[in-house]
Amino acid sequence: MPTPLPSPPPPPSSPSLDELPIRLLTPEDLTACADLSEDRGWPREEHKWGLLLAAGTGYGIDDPLGKGLVTACVVTSYGPGLRAIGMVLVAERYARRGVGRRLMRHVVAEAGGTPLTLHATPNGQPLYEQLGFAVTGRAEMLTGRFSFAEPAPGIPTRPATAEDLPAILRLDTEVFGLDRTHMITRLPAFADQLRVAEEQGEITGFAAAWPNMDTHVVGPLVARDAATAQALVASLAEGTDRPLRTDVDVRHEALLSWLKANGLQSIAFNAVMNLGIPDLPGDWSRRFAPLTVAAG
Template sequence: MPLSHSPLEQIPLDRLPIQRLTSDDLPACADLSEDRGWPREEHKWGLLLAAGTGYGIDDPAGNGLAAACVVTSYGPGLAAIGMVLVAERYARRGVGRRLMRHVLAEAGDTPLSLYATPNGQPLYEELGFAEVGRSEMLKGRFTATESAPGRAVRPATAEDLQHVLRLDHEIFGADRTHMITRLPAFADQLRVAEQDGEITGFGAIWPNMDTHVIGPLIARDLATAQALVASLAAATDRPLRTDVDAGHTGLVTWLKANGLERIATNAVMMRSLPDLPGDWSRRFAPLTVAAG
């Protein structure tokens, strides 16, 4: 008997149909992460698929997803592309380019940001993205060898939310209410720094496999950022991981002195804007690089 084939197997890889992903596709997205040697990161996938728009290409052979990514919109002024993954069996065969071209067409004139690995950066440059900065991924057990400056830090309350949202909009440069309001449920700890009754920064740690990720980290200055990190680190016995804007050399040096090590660097890239909006000097770490 002749072997039966999926209809998708008859379509050239660079023309495969692209579908919208939902939270129901979370297991397939986690499988795709695992296929590429990444952690499954189901908690993070859940947030991104709920708050953003997922795009996927089915494997023509019927084995889950061949490729996927998520776009998190912050209105007409900015959207972030993240979790761009292509199954190992389809790597370097045009599937990733097919997915990205579709996303760019969907975005239209909306400026786009992303964090690029060294492997992915050449494709993004080909598609019109330009490097505007660098990010350092740090990981390790926080030792508190070098203490943090004295700043008042406390757990966030429901009454703080509107103040946090205003501060975040000012510093991030776009409205990410739909992400920040999910933090109390998504994160294990959400804390604010306060001076003279004014909230001067906030930070969270959220679970990701065997680590806690610090992000977002928004602060008036380095001392406030250090105080937030120290307070968050004291609330967990897991190793910490965070992605710090490489321009914040003071925080990077302090974190390394306290037991974290650099495990990767990524390029921060933009399309249709010369730089990220907002105030980078007070934006120390993203919620996750996948969401900008």
């Protein structure tokens, strides 16, 4: 009888999810991050991922089967006063297996006591609560084609210039409560429009509209009052034929009512959650919308 062939060696066992290393992401991971967004039914948002990976710190776990990322998130730092966590995603094939929790615990540990903030969807909120985050506010997401049905106040606005940047940075630091120069200085290249409101030579507000898939996102939106915020949004709407999208602090009832009267519809509410700080720094009354909820 012929000698039987030896059995092939068993395939190497895959490491458990708890053993997979968490690594730093780079801008070269942009496509993998966009693929992960698409895997979970989110828009790819490559433009936004590019900003966050360049200005922040990304964390992720590679799929041992070579199929992209198991999980990812991005942390935007504002010095020792605050870090913002965003874009927390887990691939559908690894959902409900604890990898998102493990990644978040790593990010919290890496912060070393620095206060953290994030915008949580209803699905994500229970996990963050288990990690010690507390709800401190809410933001309402709106989208739609701006109708100009209800006029904006006649407050003058104009395109921002390079000479406006120092004044914009001073106003933003005063309102945001921390220095985010590394984000604001990227706006001229990141956004399709950047406008300021100006009265008697003083810049009283600024806003950007940046492309995200088929919409223009209005953010940041910083203004002296609701009337100035309305004037800035209306001027941005005049400069685009795309639908607008924005996330507004629910305490800004006058702006929200005006946006809805002009065709924008509410599509979601997110909880603003903090860890290690009772409330966000700065002046919420002049902070109407974030640059992106992923960056605080």
